[in-house]
Every structure is written in structure tokens, then in C-alpha cells.
Amino acid sequence: MPVDQELVGRTFPPTRPYEVTEEKVRDFTEATAGEYAGGAAPPTYPIVVAFDAMNAFLEAVSVDLFRIVHGNQKFAYERPVVPGDVLTATLTVTSLRQIAGNDIIGTTSAIKDQTGALVCTTSATLVHRGAA
Amino acid sequence: MSAQPTLETQTYTITRADLVRYAEAGGDHNPIHQDESVAASVGLPGVIAHGMYTMGLAARAVTTWYPGAEVVSLGCKFTNPVVVPADGGVEIEVAGEAKDADGLTTVSLTVTCAGQKVLGMPKAVLRASGR
Numbered sequence: 712m713p714v715d716q717e718l719v720g721r722t723f724p725p726t727r728p729y730e731v732t733e734e735k736v737r738d739f740t741e742a743t744a745g746e747y748a749g750g751a752a753p754p755t756y757p758i759v760v761a762f763d764a765m766n767a768f769l770e771a772v773s774v775d776l777f778r779i780v781h782g783n784q785k786f787a788y789e790r791p792v793v794p795g796d797v798l799t800a801t802l803t804v805t806s807l808r809q810i811a812g813n814d815i816i817g818t819t820s821a822i823k824d825q826t827g828a829l830v831c832t833t834s835a836t837l838v839h840r841g842a843a
Numbered sequence: 844m845s846a847q848p849t850l851e852t853q854t855y856t857i858t859r860a861d862l863v864r865y866a867e868a869g870g871d872h873n874p875i876h877q878d879e880s881v882a883a884s885v886g887l888p889g890v891i892a893h894g895m896y897t898m899g900l901a902a903r904a905v906t907t908w909y910p911g912a913e914v915v916s917l918g919c920k921f922t923n924p925v926v927v928p929a930d931g932g933v934e935i936e937v938a939g940e941a942k943d944a945d946g947l948t949t950v951s952l953t954v955t956c957a958g959q960k961v962l963g964m965p966k967a968v969l970r971a972s973g974r
Contacts, residue, residue, distance in 0.1 A: 742868035743899035744855050754902040754914045758895050759870050776873050781894035785918030840885045
């Protein structure tokens with residue numbers, strides 16, 4: 712079932728606040744072939760919060776995660792993420808196209824800290840693979 | 844203008860166990876990264892690595908080349924899936940080329956698996972630091 716065109720421009724509620732801890736950053740760093748010596752998280756770490764927003768979005772539009780393949784991802788950073796940050800992601804649907812039975816869903820998530828300051832903006836294209 | 848350093852190509856091996864670990868750390872439990880039958884049911888050639896895992900390795904190469912540098916932006920397309928076999932692993936190579944302009948260093952990456960590009964136009968922009 713194709714995703715509803717009326718979603719374009721819709722902004723979903725912010726995700727539940729996510730507390731960044733040294734332990735979480737260490738796990739993520741080590742899981743991406745690195746060693747953590749304290750300080751800033753790896754550049755792709757904000758995906759953890761963006762992914763929460765994506766999951767909430769998929770649930771809201773009744774799309775199964777296993778039908779989603781990642782098309783592209785871009786991060787624009789205001790500053791690095793550091794332990795002690797409490798982050799939320801607010802996702803907006805920016806575009807929607809149908810190609811060869813797949814929905815190509817463009818999204819942008821604003822990731823903010825506990826003061827409301829923008830930490831990074833991340834955009835993603837999600838490919839929703841239709842039933843075979 | 845300082846001369847650009849030679850960026851030594853970085854090689855990473857991805858195993859199924861790495862995908863399990865990344866799923867835990869990154870919170871992405873999409874079964875297409877674990878389960879052969881689910882992957883096949885959506886037309887994938889096998890269990891594939893999380894795109895964000897491959898992108899994370901590309902970012903790892905950049906932070907290896909430029910430790911401590913401030914990253915301004917990072918992006919890529921996921922053009923070819925990285926199929927991870929049940930036994931052993933698959934190798935990913937990350938090569939980079941850097942250019943300086945207006946106080947920023949742009950690192951254009953080439954990320955390949957078995958000689959085939961898996962990311963489209965992967966690129967990181969860094970604030971020029973001491974290096």
C-alpha cells in the first residue's frame with residue numbers, strides 16, 4: 712500500500728528525550744571500529760535519535776521497518792554531540808515519490824539539546840519497498 | 844595553503860556479529876540486517892549491513908585521518924547493499940581525497956566492497972584545524 716501523499720510537510724512530535732552517556736557513546740564508537748577516549752561522539756552518532764524519530768513516523772503511518780531500506784543520509788552539524796546532552800529529534804516529511812512500486816520518502820530531523828539549541832540537522836531518504 | 848596529507852586507505856571487515864553489535868549500539872533492529880529470510884522477502888540479495896554502519900566506517904576513516912577535527916557535514920547515498928555472509932566477513936575499503944577551500948577541508952571518499960562502490964558521493968566537510 713503506497714504511503715499517503717498528504718504526509719508531505721507534516722511534522723511529527725519530538726522524540727522522548729534521549730540522554731547521551733559515556734557508556735552509550737563508547738558502545739557506539741566501539742561498534743563502528745573505533746576506540747573511545749572520552750569527549751565527542753562519532754559523527755554518525757546522532758542517527759540513534761533520528762532513528763527513534765523514524766520509527767515513530769513509520770509506526771504512525773503503519774509501515775513495517777523491514778520494508779524500509781536507507782536511500783541516503785546527510786548530517787549538518789552545529790556542534791558535536793557530547794555525553795551529558797539530552798537530545799530530541801523532530802521529524803518532518805519533506806517529499807514523497809513513487810518509483811517502480813516503491814515509496815521514496817524524504818525526511819528531515821532537527822536534533823536539539825535540552826536547552827532547545829539545534830545540535831544537528833539530518834536528512835534521510837527512506838525507500839519503502841512495496842509488497843512483491 | 845598547506846599540502847594535503849596522503850590519506851591512507853582504511854580497510855574494515857564486517858561480520859554478522861558486527862551487525863548484531865551495531866544494531867544494539869545504534870538501536871536499529873531491522874531484521875534485514877540479521878535474518879536471511881526477511882531480507883529475501885523484500886528482494887534483497889542476503890543479509891545486508893546497515894547503511895549507517897558502512898557510513899559509520901567511512902566516518903571512522905575520516906576521524907582516523909583527521910583526529911579531533913570538527914566535522915561540519917557528512918553525507919552519502921546508499922547505492923549498493925553490502926551483503927554480509929553468515930560465515931567469515933566482508934571487507935570494506937575507504938579511500939579519501941582532500942581539498943581545502945575557504946577554511947574548510949572537503950574529503951571526498953570512495954567506499955568499496957569487492958571492488959564495487961557501495962556509497963554514492965560520500966563526503967565529509969571539516970573545519971580546517973592544526974593538521
